Amino acid sequence: MWNFISPVSLIRYLVVWRVNSPLVQLPRYLPAELSRVLGALIAQRLPTQPAHAWRPALAAWSQADTPTYQVSWPIESALLAYPSKRAYGPGEVMLWELKLLGDSAEHGLFLELILPAMEEAAATTDPRWHRPYSLWGRFDISAVYAARGARWEPVVSEGRVNLEYRPSPSQWADGLTFSPNPERRFRSLIWITPVDLGQLPDAPHPHRRRVPSSHAPTFHGILDALMERMALFLPGKRAAQPTGAPRGWALLSPAEQTALWLVLEQTRPSLFQQHALEPPPRDWPGRWIGTQSFEAIPTPLLPYLQLASILHIGKQTHFGCGTFRLE
Numbered sequence: 001m002w003n004f005i006s007p008v009s010l011i012r013y014l015v016v017w018r019v020n021s022p023l024v025q026l027p028r029y030l031p032a033e034l035s036r037v038l039g040a041l042i043a044q045r046l047p048t049q050p051a052h053a054w055r056p057a058l059a060a061w062s063q064a065d066t067p068t069y070q071v072s073w074p075i076e077s078a079l080l081a082y083p084s085k086r087a088y089g090p091g092e093v094m095l096w097e098l099k100l101l102g103d104s105a106e107h108g109l110f111l112e113l114i115l116p117a118m119e120e121a122a123a124t125t126d127p128r129w130h131r132p133y134s135l136w137g138r139f140d141i142s143a144v145y146a147a148r149g150a151r152w153e154p155v156v157s158e159g160r161v162n163l164e165y166r167p168s169p170s171q172w173a174d175g176l177t178f179s180p181n182p183e184r185r186f187r188s189l190i191w192i193t194p195v196d197l198g199q200l201p202d203a204p205h206p207h208r209r210r211v212p213s214s215h216a217p218t219f220h221g222i223l224d225a226l227m228e229r230m231a232l233f234l235p236g237k238r239a240a241q242p243t244g245a246p247r248g249w250a251l252l253s254p255a256e257q258t259a260l261w262l263v264l265e266q267t268r269p270s271l272f273q274q275h276a277l278e279p280p281p282r283d284w285p286g287r288w289i290g291t292q293s294f295e296a297i298p299t300p301l302l303p304y305l306q307l308a309s310i311l312h313i314g315k316q317t318h319f320g321c322g323t324f325r326l327e
Contacts, residue, residue: 001178001303007233008170010311012147015118019088021138026088029284030081030096031320037129037136041117060319066141069285072318075104076232080213080312083192093142101234101311105169107146115144115161130144146258149175157175172310180302187218188293189305189325191277194286195322198220211277216292219301224321225313226304230311238327263300284317299327 001207016070027033043054053074060071078099100109121129129136141159145152146167155165197217230248246310249257277290296304305326314322 001256003253004230004256004289005173005178007235007251008168008173008230008311009102009233011105011107011110011169011174012166012172012310013102013110014145014147014152015096015141015142016093016097016145017095017122017135017139018142019090019092019139022087022090023133024138025133026084026086026094026135028086028281029067029319031079032069032137032283032285032320034079034081034096035073036061036067036318037121038114038117038260040128041114041120041124042073045113045120046115050210052132064256067285069238069316069319072316075099075109077104078312078320080193080323094139099312104163107167110155110211111161111163113248115156116180147172149173151175156183167241176306178303182299186297186302186326187295188291189297189324190208190291191289191324191325193281193320193323194284194313194316195313195324196285196287197225197313197322199316211275211279213273213289215277216273216275216277216288217297221305221312223260223301226308228310229308229311229313229317235238259300261305263298267298267301285319286314302326 005146010174018132032299035057039054040055043051045059046054057071057073060068078096078101080097080099082097086092098110100106117142120138123140124130126136130138141156142160143154144156146165147153148167148171153165153167153302155162155167195217198221204252222247225245227248230251231246234247234250252260273292273294275290275292277288277292280286280289305324309319309323312322316322
């Protein structure tokens with residue numbers, strides 16, 4: 001498993017903003033607004049040539065009346081808003097997480113592009129963003145932390161950046177064993193953000209509230225989506241996989257691949273599943289959100305599911321889609 005995890009380049013930042021206005025009303029889906037506003041502020045600070053890569057996303061946002069999720073930043077990133085309320089008063093804090101992955105997992109990128117955009121967004125009076133009760137121009141950057149395993153280490157404290165601290169793209173895994181505890185049984189997979197693992201040929205209408213069991217994500221689909229995500233970390237062409245198999249499978253040894261495929265085949269007929277999945281709220285990305293319950297989640301799959309929850313899987317991962325927790 002560690003040979004599979006070791007190529008993953010990832011820096012996780014926990015961002016803490018403190019509201020300094022009598023009332024702030026968050027948008028319906030915060031990551032979309034984070035992407036739009038911070039992306040625009042980043043692009044306008046760049047010279048003409050580097051800014052060119054950001055223009056498709058900015059143009060799509062400016063031409064749409066509602067959020068569009070077909071474009072994203074030209075750096076590999078995920079914006080995850082922690083579940084919270086929508087209305088905030090003075091002194092209250094809101095948290096969200098920024099993940100930089102693959103070739104974009106560089107702390108310099110955060111310091112040079114993203115943090116200055118946050119600082120500008122905190123104080124902006126630009127009428128594009130600074131509207132009544134909007135977040136922009138009405139918060140302070142209270143703190144920013146970088147993950148080292150399960151711990152968070154300070155990057156920004158009390159408004160000051162620690163320029164001597166340089167998180168590495170491998171420290172996210174420090175102390176994480178990815179070794180399942182055979183004494184603990186997991187039976188539920190709870191999608192905390194919407195997930196879309198691909199269109200099904202007989203997909204129901206997106207506004208239909210009842211999701212057929214045949215449309216719920218499967219372990220096989222989740223593992224395939226993880227392997228597609230792992231292609232970000234391939235340093236070049238690897239050995240060819242069976243027709244249709246995502247390239248990330250090449251990071252596993254033949255023995256590991258065989259063991260996983262056997263577990264996946266055994267789960268298909270034997271695990272009873274119930275679910276409480278439904279389409280996400282209006283103007284959100286993704287396809288389904290909610291809970292899936294099983295007789296048991298096979299222990300050999302747990303390390304891979306844990307990794308999938310960290311990396312996000314499926315479509316629209318830039319907007320935080322495709323992460324879950326196990327219970």
